[in-house]
Amino acid sequence: SAAETLLPVRSSSAFKEKGVLTPEEFVAAGDFLVGACPTWSWESGEKGKRRPYLPDDKQFLVTRNIPCLCRAKDLLKGKMEEELLQLQEGEAEADAWVATGGSTAAGGVEDEIADMSLADDPAEGAEGSGSGVPEGQAASASTPQADDAESDSDDVPDMEDFVVEEEDDTVTIHHPSSNREGERESQAGEENKILRTRTYDISVTYDKYYQTPRFWLVGYDETRQLLKPELALEDVSAEHAEKTVTIDTHPHLPLSSASIHPCKHAHVMKKLLDSLSEGGKEPSVEHYLVIFLKFIASIVPTIDYDYTMAADIGGS
Amino acid sequence: MxxxxxxxxxxxxxxxxxxxxxxxxxxxxxxxxxxxxxxxxxxxxxxxxxxxxxxxxxxxxxxxxxxxxxxxxxxxxxxxxxxxxxxxxxxxxxxxxxxxxxxxxxxxxxxxxxxxxxxxxxxxxxxxxxxxxxxxxxxxxxxxxxADPILSEGFTQGVDQAACEACQEYYHSETKGRAPFWVLEGGEEGGYRCRPIDNGGEGGEDDEIATVAFVDPSHVAGSPGWPLRNFLWLLCGGLCGLRRVRVLCLRHEKLGRFSASRSAWHEVAIPPAGSDxxxxxxxxxxxxxxxxxxxxxxxxxxxxxxxxxxxxx
Structure with missing residues (x-):
């Protein structure tokens, strides 16, 4: 944005006082994250979009191919509460921002599970959960998606023309709807779950304006077709889907993507850091992203990326 | 079997x-x-x-x-x-x-x-x-x-922690996590040692079974990931001439470290190349x-x- 280009880069550390980071601190926290959780890595992204205040090879952080087995609205209420409880126990104190979603309606879950189609009908979703997506948006998102489902899938024109080679009998094919080796439970429920698996590429960028990390979701459906960013809202807990998730141009990739808006990040991070300090731990700036990701995990409850728990936070 | x-x-x-x-x-x-x-x-x-x-x-x-x-x-x-x-x-x-x-x-x-x-x-x-x-x-x-398929002679889900840790140590400190496979030696009481496949390349001249570790992208129990095929081809084909190999298929737990319970042993036999x-x-x-x-x-x-x-x- 224009404001971003005009603003100077933060140069003095204020992570404890304000919950914000300098670019150098972002890099230090990122290095710690990559070391503690090797599933994360630094990337440089598009050349033309590199930020001069970050090293070329450390522009943003990515972890890929994260499974998301069901939509946030399908999380059963009980399970949700259980997870939130765990989170609160672990977190000393849950910020108002963190504790949400317990009220997510569990109604209509059965119906939705029965719905095998990949392209969930957002209208139905809206009904079931009190909706993450404002109605107008849902409608505009749904129409192209429904069309895409037909035109986009693997319907290469005249695909029959491609000669099919003899099958190699030593290949195990990972095909979502075919039988999977070693997992022959083919109850309807199981099948449904498999069909609904999405995968996400998650990235964390540095937001110069808010001086905090920013969290981005790029989703793929079961057949690895790119999801419309609006559909990622289904994997955000209802409360946040309405308020804090926006769809913006990714700062380093050629696409629009769902992102958790960073306007409150500094505030929440400050609270979390304070509560850790009160608990006798002295979190260093390296731990910032681990704590950040833990807090974001409550906003995207079904995206299974949060394995930072094992990382030692504020141990020193 | x-x-x-x-x-x-x-x-x-x-x-x-x-x-x-x-x-x-x-x-x-x-x-x-x-x-x-x-x-x-x-x-x-x-x-x-x-x-x-x-x-x-x-x-x-x-x-x-x-x-x-x-x-x-x-x-x-x-x-x-x-x-x-x-x-x-x-x-x-x-x-x-x-x-x-x-x-x-x-x-x-x-x-x-x-x-x-x-x-x-x-x-x-x-x-x-x-x-x-x-x-x-x-x-x-x-x-x-x-011409003849590679045979599975045995498969054990879950490996011992020591093997996993030795591989973890080697993988990250020696290869920065970029080696797709390597030789694993020792075991039982003596502990495990890892080494790259190149030094002492004629490996296994008197052992009839060589043991290798393989970084496995597959999630399916009993089916190793595709890249293993060419590794076996190397080990058993022209170069090393091995007939049987024990493969430790290493998988990660979510944090990104090798998991003893998710990893598995495969005993593999490769048919002789024959004249073809x-x-x-x-x-x-x-x-x-x-x-x-x-x-x-x-x-x-x-x-x-x-x-x-x-x-x-």
Missing amino acids: TEPLRFLELPSAPDVSFWARLAELKLNEYKLSEDPIPCVGHYRACAHEGLASPLTLTSASFDLDTTYESQIRMEGEVVLLNTLESMKTFDRKGAALGAIRKVEASVQSGTCLSDPTALNRFVLVCFADLKQYTFYYWVCVPAAKT TTVNAVGWEHNSKGGLGPRSANLASTLDPKQRASSAM
């Missing part, structure tokens, strides 16, 4: 930035040329239940010196065709064999010993419909197919319908300026 060992296909995962960069290269650099574009992909050990680790292709794939810690590099090439028609007539067999020949050359010259990642390559054949922002593509990770020396290559990826055929990616919603503008409203 000997039966043919089955391998899990390495799924391809080109992301949006890969296609965007490819479209740019096509428009500005390669134009109508159908010359192969050198490229590099990466995969890692499987870290999730029910989900294999894919071969990741991004815009960085066109910068050949791209490396990541904890990711295994695979070189390959993109063949960008000008028409959908030529994709139908594309000599897929020839392309796969061509890649296998390169692998074979690295085996014969010995370069694959210092760099075992040279044992696997990929070919991505693609037609880019830039008006529709749709990419039709088909990926092959060719594996040498022997013709090599066949297999490995064209199945599409989402489970058939052998190309996949497509429609990126109009992200790459088309018109659609982007309208969705930004």
